[in-house]
Amino acid sequence: MQGKNKSHKIADSLIYLTRLGWRIRPRIFFCYFLQFIALVVDKARFVLIPKFIFDEVMLLSKDAGNSEHLKNLAIFVAVAIGMTVFHNIINSIAIHVKAVDQLFIGQQLQLDISDKSISMDFEYTEDPKALDQMNRAREGIDWYSGGFTGIFDQLFNVISNLFVVAGVIAVLVVKCPWLIPVQVLAMVLSALLVNRNNKIELSFFSRLAKDNRIFNYFFWNVADPQFGKDVRLYNAANMLAVKSDVYLDGQILNTKKRIIKQVPAVFGMNLVDVLRNAFSFFYIGQRAVKGFLSVGDITLCLNSVSVAYESIKSMITGIQEMNKRCRYFSQYLDFMDYPNAKIPGTEKVKQGNHEIEFRHVSFKYPRSEEYVLKDVNIKILNGEHLSVVGLNGAGKTTFIKLLCRLYDVTEGQILVDGIDIKEYSEEEYKKLFAVLFQDFKLFAFPYRENITLEKSEYPLGDLQKQEIERILEKTGMKEDVDKMIKGLETPVFKSYERNGTELSGGQQQKTAIARALYRDAPIVILDEPTAALDPIAEFEIYRKFNELVGGKTAVYISHRLSSCRFCDHIAVFSDHTIKEYGTHDELVRKTDGLYARMFNEQAKYYQ
Secondary structure (H helix, E strand, O other): OOOOOOOOOHHHHHHHHHHHHHHHOOHHHHHHHHHHHHHHHHHHHHHOHHHHHHHHHHHHHHOOOOHHHHHHHHHHHHHHHHHHHHHHHHHHHHHHHHHHHHHHHHHHHHHHHHHHHHHOOHHHHHOHHHHHHHHHHHHHOOOOOOHHHHHHHHHHHHHHHHHHHHHHHHHHHHHOOOHHHHHHHHHHHHHHHHHHHHHHHHHHHHHHHHHHHHHHHHHHHHHOHHHHHHHHHOOOHHHHHHHHHHHHHHHHHHHHHHHHHHHHHHHHHHHHHHHHHHHHHHHHHHHHHOOOOOHHHHHHHHHHHHHHHHHHHHHHHHHHHHHHHHHHHHHHHHHHOOOOOOOOOOEOOOOOOOOEEEEEEEEOOOOOOOOOEEEEEEEEOOOOEEEEEEOOOOOHHHHHHHHOOOOOOOEEEEEEOOEEHHHEOHHHHHOOEEEEOOOOOOOOOEHHHHHHOOOOOOOOOHHHHHHHHHHHHHHOOHHHHHHOOOHHHOEEOOOOOOOOEOOOHHHHHHHHHHHHHHOOOOEEEEEOOOOOOOHHHHHHHHHOHHHHHOOOEEEEEOOOHHHHHHOOEEEEEEOOEEEEEEOHHHHHOOOOOHHHHHHHHHHHHHO
C-alpha cells in the first residue's frame, strides 16, 4: 500500500457536495433560496402579525364604532392567510423538487462507489478492512448522513435561522432585553448536551460497519436465487436466519447501549427547556403587569422569544447535526481516496512475441505470515502451452493471480519481455491476457454481451457476428445459442427478463471459454476450464485445444491430467513451489515423482 488515506474534515464534505450538486442538479440551490424566502415570510407572520391583530382587537373593543380598526383587522388577517399560503406553496414545491434532485445526486454517489470498488486494486476485494470501509461509505452517503439534502438541510437551517435570530433579537432588545442572555445560556447548555449525544452516536456507528456487512451477507443470501438449491435441499434457511439473528441481536444490543448512554443528556435538555420557559413567562408577565407591554406586545414578546429560542436551538443543533452528518459522509470520501495497493507503472507493452519469466518469486497474502509460493522459477516462451498441476492449495491459482498482477510479489520478480511487470502501465498490461478463472461469473445481460463484455446499444456488425459464431462453433455452443428465443440477444438468467435462458453448468463454462477466446489476447490463461463439462464435451475441448488457442501462449490449470498431453511442458506445484517440470512423457517416466503418481491414480479408474 502506498500510504494511509487521509481523514477528511467537515469542510471537505461540504465543498465536495457543493461541487457535485452544482454539476449534477444546480437548480437544487435555487430551491434552497426559495425556501429561505418562504421561511422568513412565515416567521414574520408568526412574530409580527399577531401583535397587530391583537392591538386592533383591543382598539376595536374600546371603540366598536370605528370602522377603520375593523378594516385594519381584516387586512392583517388577510395578510396572515396570504403569507401562510405563500409559505406552504413555495415550501412544498421546493421540497418536491429537492427530493427528485436528491435521487439524481444519490445515484451519482452510488455509481462513484461502484466505480471505485471495481477499479481499485484487486487485493482489496479480499481485505476485510477495505470491505468495511466500502460498507461505511455506502451507509455514510445515505442512511446516516441523509445524503445531499440531509447535510444541506442542516446548513440551510443554520444560515436561514441566523437571519431570523437577528430580526427577533432586535425586537427583544427593545421590549424584553433580559430574555436574550437567558436564551443564549439555555442554548449553550443544550448544545453541550447535544454534542455529547452526537459523539456517542458516532462512536457506535464505527462499530456497526462490520456487523452490518455480515448481517447483510446472511440476510440477503437467504433470498438469493443463486443459493436456492443448497438452501432448500440442506434446509439451510434456518441456519442462515439464526446467523442473521445473531448479528441483528448484536445491532439491537448496541442500539440499546447507545440509547442508555444518551438518556442523561436527553433528560438534561428537557430540564433546560422547562427552566427557560418558566423564566420567560414569568419575566414577560411581570413586564405586562407593570404596564410596559400591551396585549399585542405580550404576544410579540412571547412569539419572539419562542422563535429566538427555536432558531438559536436550530442553529446550534444544525451545526452539530451537520458536523455529525458530514463525518458520516466523510467515510465516502475516505473510501474514494483509498490508496493504491500497488505502485502503477508507465511502460508500454511492445508488440510481437512475449516471454514470461518468474525469477525467485515468493508470495504471502496481506495480513498473513505464511508463504503461498516460495522461490518459484520458470520461463514461459512465446507460443508455449504450459500445463500447471498440483494438489489443492499448492498455489496454482495464486501463480496466475501474480502473473496477471492482481497481487504484487512479496519477493523476487516477474518479467515480461525482460521488464519487471511493475513497470508496465496497468491498462497496457491487462491487454496481454485473456483469463478464465474457475470461479468465473456470467451476467444477467444478453448472451452476446457475456461474450464481448461490450454494450449492445447497436446491432452487431457482420464481421463481429461471424467472429462470435466462429468461436461458439469451436467451443460447442453454437447449436445451443441458435435454439435460444432471441439467439445472441437472448438474456442470460431470469433476473430481469421472464424470457431469459437458464444455462447449465457446462453451457456456462463453454460461454466463459468463448469470452476468453473472443478477447484475442496474446496470452490465454485457463483455470479449470472443463470442470463442469461432460466427458464428451471435455474431450472435444481437449481435441481442439491447439485450434482454440492457436499459436498464442497458453497457461492451463487442471486437475484432470489427461489434458496435460496437449501441452508443451508441465509445471508440478507442491510444497509452495515448482517441484517438477518437463513434458508429459518425461514426467510420467519418473515413477517416484508426484506427477507420475497423480497420473497413474487417475488413469486406473479409466482402465
